[in-house]
Amino acid sequence: MGTTDGLRGPEIWIRGPVTVPDPASTSTPYASAATPRRFSWVATHGGAGSSTLAAVYGGHDSGRGWPGAGDPPSVLLVARTHAAGLESVLRTLEVFRRGEAPTGLDLDSVVLVADAPGRLPRPLAQRVRAIESVIDVYRVPWVTDWRLGDLGGSPPRETAPLARLTGAAGGSAR
Numbered sequence: 001m002g003t004t005d006g007l008r009g010p011e012i013w014i015r016g017p018v019t020v021p022d023p024a025s026t027s028t029p030y031a032s033a034a035t036p037r038r039f040s041w042v043a044t045h046g047g048a049g050s051s052t053l054a055a056v057y058g059g060h061d062s063g064r065g066w067p068g069a070g071d072p073p074s075v076l077l078v079a080r081t082h083a084a085g086l087e088s089v090l091r092t093l094e095v096f097r098r099g100e101a102p103t104g105l106d107l108d109s110v111v112l113v114a115d116a117p118g119r120l121p122r123p124l125a126q127r128v129r130a131i132e133s134v135i136d137v138y139r140v141p142w143v144t145d146w147r148l149g150d151l152g153g154s155p156p157r158e159t160a161p162l163a164r165l166t167g168a169a170g171g172s173a174r
Contacts, residue, residue: 040067044088109136117142
């Protein structure tokens with residue numbers, strides 16, 4: 001338990017205090033983690049909202065095409081929550097599953113933008129759950145200001161996880 005002479009204390013007393021390195025003299029191996037990852041927003045159908053999301057959260061708006069050679073290869077698929085939008089996301093997920101997407105692209109997640117205010121009807125909510133069972137899904141609520149063209153201000157508080165993912169500030173207003 002102790003020492004044989006009884007004069008020495010616990011091991012820390014023998015070793016002395018632990019010195020703390022000077023933060024200015026050390027480099028952090030994870031410095032790149034502070035830099036937000038860049039994404040390409042890919043609309044799975046017309047009117048999905050990829051331009052609005054790119055304006056609000058940052059990143060590259062690929063529209064309905066695949067990201068080009070100089071664009072970020074991490075893809076966020078975008079669709080509205082109506083039946084046609086959810087079907088288009090499922091078709092695009094199948095393209096990735098079959099390996100038919102352009103080489104080098106990394107499908108990160110799906111972003112579903114509300115097609116109307118309020119709750120989803122049960123059949124649409126079931127489709128969303130099916131999509132969530134195969135990939136991470138971020139939900140964006142109906143934002144009247146965005147419909148009116150006002151993209152200023154912070155993203156809606158419900159989208160805080162998406163704001164963290166993309167490195168967008170806020171996620172607390174509206």
